[in-house]
Amino acid sequence: MNEAQKGGKVTKIVLITISVLFVLLMLVLPLISVLANSLKSGLSFYKEALSTVYVSSAFKVTILATVVAVLVNTFFGLVASWLLTKYTFKGKQVLATLIDIPFSISPVIAGLAFIMTFGRMGWAAPIIDSINEALGTDIKIVFALPGVCLATIFVTFPFVSRELIPVLNAQGKDEEEAAALMGAKGFTIFKKITFPHIKWALLYGIILCTARALGEFGAVNALSKTRGETFTLPLEIDALYLAGSADSITASFAVSSLLVIIAIIVLIFRNIFEHGSKEKEEQHKSAH
Amino acid sequence: MYVELKNINKNYGDFQASKDVNFGIEKGRLVALLGPSGSGKTTILRMIAGLENPNSGEIIIDGKVVNNISPAERGIGFVFQNYALFRYMTVYQNIAFGLKLKKWDKQKIKERVNELLELTGLKGFEKRYPNQLSGGQRQRVAFARALAPNPSLLLLDEPFAAIDAKVRQELRTWLREMIYKVGITSIFVTHDQDEAVEVADQIIVTNQGRIEQIGSPLEIYKNPETPFVSEFIGQSTIITDYHKLRGFDKGDYEGAVIRPEFVEAFKIDNQRFKNVIDCSEEGEVIDILFRGNALELKINLNGVILTTHRSLERRSIKVGEKVRVIIYRLYAFDKEKAYLLENKELIEKDIDNSRLESYLYSKDGYFVV
Amino acid sequence: MRKGKRVIPGFGLTFGITIAMLSILILIPLASVLVYAFRLSPKEFWETVTTPAVLYAFGTSILCSLIAAIINSVFGVILAWVLVRYNFPGKRILDGLIELPFALPTAVAGITLSKMYSTTGEIGEPLSKLGIRISYTHIGLTIALIFIGIPFVVRAIQPVLEKLDSQYEEASFILGGNRRQTFFKVILPELRPSLITGFGLAFARGIGEYGSVIYISGNSQKEHTQVVSYVIMQKLNYMDYSGATSIALILLIVSFLLLLLINIVQVKQSRRTNNV
Numbered sequence: 034m035n036e037a038q039k040g041g042k043v044t045k046i047v048l049i050t051i052s053v054l055f056v057l058l059m060l061v062l063p064l065i066s067v068l069a070n071s072l073k074s075g076l077s078f079y080k081e082a083l084s085t086v087y088v089s090s091a092f093k094v095t096i097l098a099t100v101v102a103v104l105v106n107t108f109f110g111l112v113a114s115w116l117l118t119k120y121t122f123k124g125k126q127v128l129a130t131l132i133d134i135p136f137s138i139s140p141v142i143a144g145l146a147f148i149m150t151f152g153r154m155g156w157a158a159p160i161i162d163s164i165n166e167a168l169g170t171d172i173k174i175v176f177a178l179p180g181v182c183l184a185t186i187f188v189t190f191p192f193v194s195r196e197l198i199p200v201l202n203a204q205g206k207d208e209e210e211a212a213a214l215m216g217a218k219g220f221t222i223f224k225k226i227t228f229p230h231i232k233w234a235l236l237y238g239i240i241l242c243t244a245r246a247l248g249e250f251g252a253v254n255a256l257s258k259t260r261g262e263t264f265t266l267p268l269e270i271d272a273l274y275l276a277g278s279a280d281s282i283t284a285s286f287a288v289s290s291l292l293v294i295i296a297i298i299v300l301i302f303r304n305i306f307e308h309g310s311k312e313k314e315e316q317h318k319s320a321h
Numbered sequence: 322m323y324v325e326l327k328n329i330n331k332n333y334g335d336f337q338a339s340k341d342v343n344f345g346i347e348k349g350r351l352v353a354l355l356g357p358s359g360s361g362k363t364t365i366l367r368m369i370a371g372l373e374n375p376n377s378g379e380i381i382i383d384g385k386v387v388n389n390i391s392p393a394e395r396g397i398g399f400v401f402q403n404y405a406l407f408r409y410m411t412v413y414q415n416i417a418f419g420l421k422l423k424k425w426d427k428q429k430i431k432e433r434v435n436e437l438l439e440l441t442g443l444k445g446f447e448k449r450y451p452n453q454l455s456g457g458q459r460q461r462v463a464f465a466r467a468l469a470p471n472p473s474l475l476l477l478d479e480p481f482a483a484i485d486a487k488v489r490q491e492l493r494t495w496l497r498e499m500i501y502k503v504g505i506t507s508i509f510v511t512h513d514q515d516e517a518v519e520v521a522d523q524i525i526v527t528n529q530g531r532i533e534q535i536g537s538p539l540e541i542y543k544n545p546e547t548p549f550v551s552e553f554i555g556q557s558t559i560i561t562d563y564h565k566l567r568g569f570d571k572g573d574y575e576g577a578v579i580r581p582e583f584v585e586a587f588k589i590d591n592q593r594f595k596n597v598i599d600c601s602e603e604g605e606v607i608d609i610l611f612r613g614n615a616l617e618l619k620i621n622l623n624g625v626i627l628t629t630h631r632s633l634e635r636r637s638i639k640v641g642e643k644v645r646v647i648i649y650r651l652y653a654f655d656k657e658k659a660y661l662l663e664n665k666e667l668i669e670k671d672i673d674n675s676r677l678e679s680y681l682y683s684k685d686g687y688f689v690v
Numbered sequence: 691m692r693k694g695k696r697v698i699p700g701f702g703l704t705f706g707i708t709i710a711m712l713s714i715l716i717l718i719p720l721a722s723v724l725v726y727a728f729r730l731s732p733k734e735f736w737e738t739v740t741t742p743a744v745l746y747a748f749g750t751s752i753l754c755s756l757i758a759a760i761i762n763s764v765f766g767v768i769l770a771w772v773l774v775r776y777n778f779p780g781k782r783i784l785d786g787l788i789e790l791p792f793a794l795p796t797a798v799a800g801i802t803l804s805k806m807y808s809t810t811g812e813i814g815e816p817l818s819k820l821g822i823r824i825s826y827t828h829i830g831l832t833i834a835l836i837f838i839g840i841p842f843v844v845r846a847i848q849p850v851l852e853k854l855d856s857q858y859e860e861a862s863f864i865l866g867g868n869r870r871q872t873f874f875k876v877i878l879p880e881l882r883p884s885l886i887t888g889f890g891l892a893f894a895r896g897i898g899e900y901g902s903v904i905y906i907s908g909n910s911q912k913e914h915t916q917v918v919s920y921v922i923m924q925k926l927n928y929m930d931y932s933g934a935t936s937i938a939l940i941l942l943i944v945s946f947l948l949l950l951l952i953n954i955v956q957v958k959q960s961r962r963t964n965n966v
Binding site: 041044045048049051052053055056059060061062063064066067070105109112113115116119120122126128130131132133134135136137138139140141142143144145146147148149150152154155156157183186187190206209210213214218219220222223241244245247248249250251254255266267268270271274282285286289292293295296297299300301303304 | 696697698699700701703704705707708709711712715716717718719720722723725726765768769771772773776778780782784785786787788789790791792793794795796797798799800801802803805806811812813833836837840869891894895897898899900901905918919922923926931934935938941942945948949953957
Binding site for chain 2: 210211217225230
């Protein structure tokens, strides 16, 4: 081993150690901390904490908002990524940037945006009112379930399209053109030609979108005020934690542990999918 | 005319990809669109296919204006540059795809696909995926897929670009034979003149969005009509002071193109050239390159650098050696046209230089003397 | 001209759906904020955004996000380097864990970090004995932002580093560059655009961050540990819509400028690599 190689080895060990320590301290320790805190008062307390009316209501609201957001954003993601990768048109780059907006703005602003649209001050409030009057319904958006769903959709809006666009770009549009040339209709092309390329990315995008939807806090916080009715799990965690007693804080961690477990499952899936898609990609890349 | 383009213009933003393109192709022809990259040849092909639309002008296939007809209804087969095989379908599914879309019945699809597998020599590969095939096999699949629905016009975009040089030669012959066997009118795009000359029976030379010349490979080679064609075809050297060469007067030209086969270089004691030796002048060999089947000589002739080929069967030659040089002809050009100029001294001597050449050239264009 | 000029069918449909959904779900609600903000009188607007509390909140958000993004850039490069260039047991797990902040709900991260670094927490307790307080200070705030931002930097750099041919480094070695020179003169410049992208994303995310920071920051107006998002939320809770909107407008502009910067860098980057 010469001097340079020895130096390389030392660097390698130092860098790996730094990385592992960083990840342990910054990422793993909090994870363990949640679980440890949640079980602080024993298993029976843990179970009890999870079976309050508030938690089960929050669980239902969270699932509802997540399902709606994932459905909407998956549909949008498929359509938008197809549009942005299979056609050339003016303003394409601008459109791509606009779709990414929710990534870089504060979730609180998302909440504010819906309040300013549908709330008492909002320009759309009279429209909703007149609809309610005409139909005899009592639809409320802000501080109600539709608002929670809208906020969740907003913050997870680009997740699916963002996963799909690079894959579709790498694939090119030759195959679709060839199929169109043979007379295939749009949906046939998508189903037979495009879809097999994006399965993995789509699945991963959906999972990421799900994870983010389950955990959304800031935007929903602005739009949901009724515990036990429109609170989602993160809001319930917030309420329990801010209640301040030792028991409620432990309960808050107990509810958190549910979401942590989901997060871990997401990460495991991600790992599997990434490997799956990488292998597939390599297999099929050579055919291009 | 089976395929006709009339006054076609095509812009991409500020870039004019096609400028007033006009040509016609007879039924049964195998035509090459030849030009450097960016010359607009692929655009022409894609417009015929309907993958692009011209800004103005008419495209006519089989007597019908097809501008408003979708690509799928133009009765064409298209082989993409990278073949665009469906990567998630087997060879069989790839070939059958177009037939399924046309709602053929299952038995007929099977028969047709098998027929094409047979024709293209892909029997036994039907269950493979594109990534399990070699480049040549992929081209065959693309070819079979394009032919499956019995198109009346076959379009191929750089069909050999994605193939190794070694296999390319073989595939050219294969493709040519295959197209004649099927008897389909075909147009292919290439930037490689050897490919065009070898495969096509008609060549359309494009440059900067315009058609430069249309003709048989021999016509294009022997009678280039424009400065571009004279320079693009063959291995050409461009010179400006052509009038310094013996046997050529200064005319109203911008310059001239000389191909290696227009230049004869021989040692002063070569008996075969003794009756023309006084039409020659002295040059010096300044570089020798081994080109596999011949030598390529660079010769300095009064300051003009010329290239010629020399058969390996001839006597050996060294850098620095003085040789006698005769230029048989050259293509002089002005801004628009190219003109063939023959060596006037040889004409005056009444030496039939085509006969002189006949023993100077072998069939493949290299010197045998 | 044939209708539907494009070869692949479906342009009109997908374009229509994309624009419609984008407008209804994102652009129109955001526009409502802008419209409302522009209806405020300049004086009202100016007074809101220049109150000391708001100015300090912006200062805190920007400064802490900046520091966190800088720290993340350093560790992000190291992590990306380790994950791309070295093989070691547990590499896949390490790689997977990077994404944890994406997957973990911000509120959960927030309460956990707050608890961990509080005077009774796993890390906070030993440190408090040394007289160091983390929770409810700017340090805690910054730690939360590091947590949130790290995947942005790593995931921006990783693919670029993967594509960077090792011949590049070998060429530098052969020309006599030592390891340090090679890294700083050859590799780092190659990574710069993606590093700026990652930095920008982490920074932008940090400035608007809410869930993960509000617990650990303590939100004390006196100690200037309120972040901008918290101030907006507070104003919303007090139904002070004009105040909330004014601040949101500034925050939107900052986010937009960062987004623009990232986009410019990305466009330049792709132009550069396309020319090679």
